[in-house]
Amino acid sequence: MEDSHRRTRRFAAMILLSTAAALLMSCGSSDSSGTQTTAPSAATATTSTTVTTASAESPSTSATSSTASPTSTAPSAAGAISDADAHSVRELVSAYWERYNAYDADRAVSYLDESYRPVKEALVRQEIGRIKAFSVTLGVSENTPPVLKGPDEAEIHLNMKEPIGTREIAMKFARHGDAWTITYSEEVK
Numbered sequence: 675m676e677d678s679h680r681r682t683r684r685f686a687a688m689i690l691l692s693t694a695a696a697l698l699m700s701c702g703s704s705d706s707s708g709t710q711t712t713a714p715s716a717a718t719a720t721t722s723t724t725v726t727t728a729s730a731e732s733p734s735t736s737a738t739s740s741t742a743s744p745t746s747t748a749p750s751a752a753g754a755i756s757d758a759d760a761h762s763v764r765e766l767v768s769a770y771w772e773r774y775n776a777y778d779a780d781r782a783v784s785y786l787d788e789s790y791r792p793v794k795e796a797l798v799r800q801e802i803g804r805i806k807a808f809s810v811t812l813g814v815s816e817n818t819p820p821v822l823k824g825p826d827e828a829e830i831h832l833n834m835k836e837p838i839g840t841r842e843i844a845m846k847f848a849r850h851g852d853a854w855t856i857t858y859s860e861e862v863k
Contacts, residue, residue, distance in 0.1 A: 754822065759828065759854075843861055846858035
């Protein structure tokens with residue numbers, strides 16, 4: 675009888691692990707429009723974000739809470755990013771993934787640029803629902819520092835650990851006045 679219980683528990687554990695693996699794989703799969711999904715897979719339930727911590731403010735208020743003067747946001751060279759802009763981008767990245775970990779889809783979606791939101795909102799909500807169902811938090815660390823890609827465009831690459839390895843996520847941003855918003859968040863193949 676005890677042997678039967680052990681086999682049943684092992685079978686249930688295998689099913690749970692298979693389901694979790696399928697969930698993690700689907701987080702990086704394409705949606706019906708062929709667009710790559712953004713949500714990273716979970717590393718462990720105890721993993722937390724390691725990017726700069728920021729408060730869970732709206733994107734416009736968190737980006738403007740910087741104490742740097744507006745003139746300090748101008749790039750010094752092509753590809754170079756000012757300290758103030760790099761800080762703002764890192765705050766936005768941190769706030770966005772913190773909202774994922776808090777299963778707060780409304781707030782996470784609020785960080786998306788208005789032009790990107792219609793493309794990504796449903797998928798972000800679906801992915802947050804999936805990680806919430808498994809009580810998972812996501813671990814994010816900076817792979818490359820923020821760089822300017824244009825006068826009001828920035829990009830950063832992140833590492834996302836998962837049980838079967840590490841994935842790289844590229845995020846792009848647009849500046850509107852003093853505020854930055856997310857215009858792209860996809861796995862790098």
